[in-house]
Amino acid sequence: MINHSDPRPPDDADADAGVDSEGADADSVVYRRSDGESPAHSVVQAVAEATQRDPTELRPLYEVIDTDALDDLIDGGSERVQAPDELRIDFQFEGCQVAVYADGRTVASRPTSAPR
Known part of the structure; x- marks a missing residue:
């Protein structure tokens, strides 16, 4: 999981939902866009990491x-x-739920498999 630091304190609602301060859970990748990087490019990078595939x-x-x-x-x-x-x-891409934030984060969450 890519987890870049966020200077903001965690949101209490996130803690209740089982997500971290980046808006991600254990099955998620949080990608921080660099200056000049497009949000669309960040989606491809985050989903590639989440699915362990080449972009x-x-x-x-x-x-x-x-x-x-x-x-x-x-x-x-x-x-x-x-x-x-x-x-x-929010949208789905390559089997991941994707959330692109204006604050520079892109979160790609893989679906969790149901316990047997």
């Missing part, structure tokens, strides 16, 4: 979501300001 083995992200719209919503386009940090976009 080039994943189907194209644009088949699931409009990557330009995702990038514009999260980072803001040239015509508007960046989204508030609490904005979150």
